[in-house]
Amino acid sequence: MSRRQLLNAPDDLVAEALEGLELTHPGLLRRDPEFHFVQRRQPATGKVGLVSGGGSGHEPLHAGFVGTGMLDVAVAGAVFASPTALQIQAGTVAADSGRGVLQIVKNYTGDVLNFQIAAEIADDDDIAVESVLVDDDIATSSEQVGPGRRGTAAVVIVEKVCGAAAEAGADLPTLAALGRRVVGQARTLSLALDACTHPGDSTPAFELPDDLVEFGVGIHGERGVSRIPFAPGDELVSQLVEPVVAELELARGDAVIAIVNGLGSTYPLQLSLAARRMHHLLGGRGITVARSLVGSYVTSLDMNGFSVTLVRADDELVRLWDAPVRTATLCW
Amino acid sequence: MSRRQLLNAPDDLVAEALEGLELTHPGLLRRDPEFHFVQRRQPATGKVGLVSGGGSGHEPLHAGFVGTGMLDVAVAGAVFASPTALQIQAGTVAADSGRGVLQIVKNYTGDVLNFQIAAEIADDDDIAVESVLVDDDIATSSEQVGPGRRGTAAVVIVEKVCGAAAEAGADLPTLAALGRRVVGQARTLSLALDACTHPGDSTPAFELPDDLVEFGVGIHGERGVSRIPFAPGDELVSQLVEPVVAELELARGDAVIAIVNGLGSTYPLQLSLAARRMHHLLGGRGITVARSLVGSYVTSLDMNGFSVTLVRADDELVRLWDAPVRTATLCW
Numbered sequence: 114m115s116r117r118q119l120l121n122a123p124d125d126l127v128a129e130a131l132e133g134l135e136l137t138h139p140g141l142l143r144r145d146p147e148f149h150f151v152q153r154r155q156p157a158t159g160k161v162g163l164v165s166g167g168g169s170g171h172e173p174l175h176a177g178f179v180g181t182g183m184l185d186v187a188v189a190g191a192v193f194a195s196p197t198a199l200q201i202q203a204g205t206v207a208a209d210s211g212r213g214v215l216q217i218v219k220n221y222t223g224d225v226l227n228f229q230i231a232a233e234i235a236d237d238d239d240i241a242v243e244s245v246l247v248d249d250d251i252a253t254s255s256e257q258v259g260p261g262r263r264g265t266a267a268v269v270i271v272e273k274v275c276g277a278a279a280e281a282g283a284d285l286p287t288l289a290a291l292g293r294r295v296v297g298q299a300r301t302l303s304l305a306l307d308a309c310t311h312p313g314d315s316t317p318a319f320e321l322p323d324d325l326v327e328f329g330v331g332i333h334g335e336r337g338v339s340r341i342p343f344a345p346g347d348e349l350v351s352q353l354v355e356p357v358v359a360e361l362e363l364a365r366g367d368a369v370i371a372i373v374n375g376l377g378s379t380y381p382l383q384l385s386l387a388a389r390r391m392h393h394l395l396g397g398r399g400i401t402v403a404r405s406l407v408g409s410y411v412t413s414l415d416m417n418g419f420s421v422t423l424v425r426a427d428d429e430l431v432r433l434w435d436a437p438v439r440t441a442t443l444c445w
Numbered sequence: 446m447s448r449r450q451l452l453n454a455p456d457d458l459v460a461e462a463l464e465g466l467e468l469t470h471p472g473l474l475r476r477d478p479e480f481h482f483v484q485r486r487q488p489a490t491g492k493v494g495l496v497s498g499g500g501s502g503h504e505p506l507h508a509g510f511v512g513t514g515m516l517d518v519a520v521a522g523a524v525f526a527s528p529t530a531l532q533i534q535a536g537t538v539a540a541d542s543g544r545g546v547l548q549i550v551k552n553y554t555g556d557v558l559n560f561q562i563a564a565e566i567a568d569d570d571d572i573a574v575e576s577v578l579v580d581d582d583i584a585t586s587s588e589q590v591g592p593g594r595r596g597t598a599a600v601v602i603v604e605k606v607c608g609a610a611a612e613a614g615a616d617l618p619t620l621a622a623l624g625r626r627v628v629g630q631a632r633t634l635s636l637a638l639d640a641c642t643h644p645g646d647s648t649p650a651f652e653l654p655d656d657l658v659e660f661g662v663g664i665h666g667e668r669g670v671s672r673i674p675f676a677p678g679d680e681l682v683s684q685l686v687e688p689v690v691a692e693l694e695l696a697r698g699d700a701v702i703a704i705v706n707g708l709g710s711t712y713p714l715q716l717s718l719a720a721r722r723m724h725h726l727l728g729g730r731g732i733t734v735a736r737s738l739v740g741s742y743v744t745s746l747d748m749n750g751f752s753v754t755l756v757r758a759d760d761e762l763v764r765l766w767d768a769p770v771r772t773a774t775l776c777w
Contacts, residue, residue, distance in 0.1 A: 117638040117658065119678045119715040119751065126714055133717030136724040137739045172713035192714075306449040312714075323449065346451045378710030378747045381504035382458055382524075382644075383451040385465030392468040407469045415710045417747070419451065444776035 123313035127169045127189055134176055138441050141180055148203035149196065150188040151176040157185060161279045161288055162208030165217040165272060166201060167224050168193040170309075171332055174268065174411045177442030183276035184217075184440075192312055192414075193333045195223030201231035205240060213241030213285040217271055217292065219264025220248035243285050245292030247271055249301040249422065251360050252329030252338045263331050266374040266411040266422040267299035270434070273443065277436035291433075298425035300360045301372075302353045305330040305337065305418030309377060312414070328352070332376065332413040346383070350390040353421040358398065361425055365399030370434055372422040375409035379419050384408060387419055403431050410442065455645035459501045459521055466508055470773050473512055480535035481528065482520040483508040489517060493611045493620055494540030497549040497604060498533060499556050500525040502641075503664055506600065506743045509774030515608035516549075516772075524644055524746075525665045527555030533563035537572060545573030545617040549603050549624065551596025552580035575617050577624030579603055581633040581754060583692050584661030584670045595663050598706040598743040598754040599631035602766070605775065609768035623765075630757035632692045633704075634685045637662040637669065637750030641709060644746070660684070664708065664745040678715070682722040685753040690730065693757055697731030702766055704754040707741035711751050716740060719751055735763050742774065 120126060131151060135144040143154045150166065165175040166188030175187035185208040190196035196204075205214050214235065218228045225246065232242040249267035275292045283291070305327040308317035311334060318334030321327055326349065329338035341352065363369065373388045388407045395402055403426045411420075424430070438445060452458060463483060467476040475486045482498065497507045498520030507519035517540040522528035528536075537546050546567065550560045557578065564574040581599035607624045615623070637659040640649035643666060650666030653659055658681065661670035673684065695701065705720045720739045727734055735758045743752075756762070770777060 117653065117655065117675055117749070119638060119681065119711055119719065119749075121677045121679055121718065126718060129721050130714040130717035133719070133721030133724070133739070136734075137717065137720050137737050169714060170712075172717075177713075306451060321449065326449065343449055345453045347453055349451065377712055378749075379451055380502075380709055380744060380747050381509075382462040382501060382746075385462035385469065385504075386453065386458060387451065387465070388469050389461050389465030392465070402468075405469050407465070412712060414714075415712050415749070417449070417451075417710075439777075445771075 118312060120312055126312050127191055131189060141441060145203065148200045150186050150200060150204040150207065151179050152186045152207050153179055156210065158210040159212065160210065160282065161212045161285050162186065162210060162214040163217065163272065163276055163279055164188065164204050164208045164214055165268065166196050166204065167219050168195060170414045171412050173442040178269065178272050178440050180440035182280050182436055182438035183272050183443065195221065195227050198227040198230035201228055202234045205231055205235045205242065209240045215275060215285060215288045215292065216242060216244040217268060217275065218244055218246050219268055220246050220261060221263065222260050241285055243289035245271060245289060245296060247296050249296065249299045250331065251300050251302055251356060265301045265303065265332055266372050266420050267296065267301055267424060269372060269410050270299060270370055270424050271295050273438065274430055274433040276438065277433040295424060295430065298361065299422065300357045301420050301422040302357050303330050303376065303418060303420035304328050304349060304353060305376065305416055307417035309334050309414035309416035330418060332411060334413060346386050347390045350387045351394060354391055354394045357421055357423045361423060363400050363425065368401040368403040368426045369395065369423045370426045370430065371402050371405040372410065373407045374411050374420045374422065376416040376418040376420065377409065377412045378415045378417045384419060391421060404434050450644060452644055458644050459523055463521060473773060477535065480532045482518050482532060482536040482539065483511050484518045484539050485511055488542065490542040491544065492542065492614065493544045493617050494518065494542060494546040495549065495604065495608055495611055496520065496536050496540045496546055497600065498528050498536065499551050500527060502746045503744050505774040510601065510604050510772050512772035514612050514768055514770035515604050515775065527553065527559050530559040530562035533560055534566045537563055537567045537574065541572045547607060547617060547620045547624065548574060548576040549600060549607065550576055550578050551600055552578050552593060553595065554592050573617055575621035577603060577621060577628060579628050581628065581631045582663065583632050583634055583688060597633045597635065597664055598704050598752050599628065599633055599756060601704060601742050602631060602702055602756050603627050605770065606762055606765040608770065609765040627756060627762065630693065631754065632689045633752050633754040634689050635662050635708065635750060635752035636660050636681060636685060637708065637748055639749035641666050641746035641748035662750060664743060666745060678718050679722045682719045683726060686723055686726045689753055689755045693755060695732050695757065700733040700735040700758045701727065701755045702758045702762060703734050703737040704742065705739045706743050706752045706754065708748040708750040708752065709741065709744045710747045710749045716751060723753060736766050
């Protein structure tokens with residue numbers, strides 16, 4: 114047994130947690146105990162179904178975003194491992210009410226493969242499926258060969274915006290185009306001050322010297338792309354915001370939807386500190402933060418770190434962002 | 446400089462975070478930069494004002510609960526330190542719209558004293574004030590002499606229920622009686638698997654051997670009342686639930702509102718695991734969980750641990766719990 118993690122058997126964690134989630138939200142959520150997905154307690158009809166999912170350990174993503182105005186189904190893999198194609202297929206069937214299913218997939222090899230297989234099976238069953246691949250993490254953008262940019266916190270914005278459009282009656286091709294448009298103008302960068310510890314392990318995924326910060330981390334306990342000197346919080350926030358602004362070529366007069374996302378154990382005072390700095394940096398460049406979301410939404414177990422996501426915004430995206438949403442995590 | 450905390454100068458953290466919170470919720474919240482309180486952007490009128498507050502480091506408590514159906518004003522002290530009487534007094538004036546102000550105070554010596562002084566000043570200014578003292582933590586109930594039980598997560602239920610009643614037009618004596626009734630039937634117990642680290646410190650508030658758990662902790666980095674052997678999660682949850690059930694003398698046929706509250710770095714999978722076990726334990730005794738809330742609502746910086754709060758529920762409390770709420774943290 115490892116030291117002092119709140120845990121039963123590590124292999125039981127995801128199933129136990131899904132049961133706990135269903136017990137916590139009996140009016141909102143239903144879990145499928147066989148295929149480990151969560152769906153709306155009252156499935157929607159007459160709209161395109163939205164399915165997302167991926168490895169566990171990133172909660173409240175994705176199950177916390179199931180509900181009116183956002184997802185229909187969230188499929189849960191083991192911790193940091195893709196759900197199987199059969200799980201995703203079962204979730205796809207559950208989400209379909211005749212107008213097809215939009216898959217929202219974070220760009221990891223296993224997820225991409227398994228969502229693709231599920232889409233092919235669904236097609237054989239005459240369920241139309243389109244897929245939006247979310248690949249916002251610029252830390253991995255220099256890989257010319259390989260899987261490309263990882264998918265991280267921008268997935269929340271894709272789910273919210275596409276969810277609103279689906280609720281308003283948009284058809285499958287329209288939703289897919291909308292999702293791809295959001296992805297095209299969304300970028301994220303992350304850093305960690307301490308690694309996460311995998312359930313059942315007794316040591317963190319990596320160790321850092323006291324004076325260094327892991328820069329460009331992902332959400333699976335992997336190392337970042339470099340190590341940078343530890344610095345005051347405002348300076349660390351700059352080191353995330355500036356490259357994202359540059360990558361999106363944001364300039365005076367532009368507007369964004371922003372997420373300051375905690376990766377696990379970074380606490381609200383710290384995330385608000387980061388939000389303040391982000392607002393000051395963007396405001397100083399004449400960039401309007403049209404909307405922002407600050408909290409731990411796309412986590413990596415108990416990792417101490419945070420990410421900054423910016424999405425170039427226009428009136429349509431802000432309107433869809435503002436549309437009503439009722440999920441366990443987002444509600445307005 | 447301490448190692449790897451997302452932080453500027455420790456003494457600036459609270460003010461910076463309040464500014465960040467206001468920037469994140471411009472339509473919902475306004476901060477007072479002089480007295481460090483947060484209030485509704487559009488102050489309510491024609492209702493009793495609800496004011497809470499206390500030391501910082503427990504976010505989203507209390508500012509995350511400011512909004513329609515819950516608090517009018519939340520006053521922020523330094524980390525783990527009471528706000529001053531002058532701060533509370535300024536918040537009391539801001540919350541009053543002519544029908545008086547209900548203070549909701551967690552039972553700590555400094556908070557009790559400063560809210561009391563603020564109430565006396567307010568009385569001199571012809572603002573009627575009543576106070577509800579929240580003292581739910583049974584780990585401290587054996588202190589026959591001294592300040593009595595600490596106030597912890599039950600404060601969220603007091604704020605929600607009194608907030609709903611205030612919104613519905615209840616007068617000040619009615620709200621005070623309601624709050625005291627909730628307090629009288631609410632108890633909490635907490636444990637920690639790792640201590641928190643105070644902003645600017647380089648080491649945690651206490652160290653634990655690998656095989657022990659700190660039992661009966663508070664929310665200020667203090668040690669618990671005892672150390673118990675580390676055990677699987679379900680067993681640790683039992684050790685919190687059973688004493689609370691006994692203290693409230695809950696029996697078959699009773700109903701509760703429950704909170705499984707993360708203290709900082711305990712992550713959603715783990716809190717859902719704890720929620721599942723709590724539901725099973727209570728269900729096995731024939732106790733109905735009428736409503737539950739699972740998440741990190743009353744934290745202690747980055748402490749790894751959790752608490753279980755039970756409140757004996759009746760139809761009135763459930764109805765007030767279910768009433769609409771629009772805050773940064775709770776919304777339905």
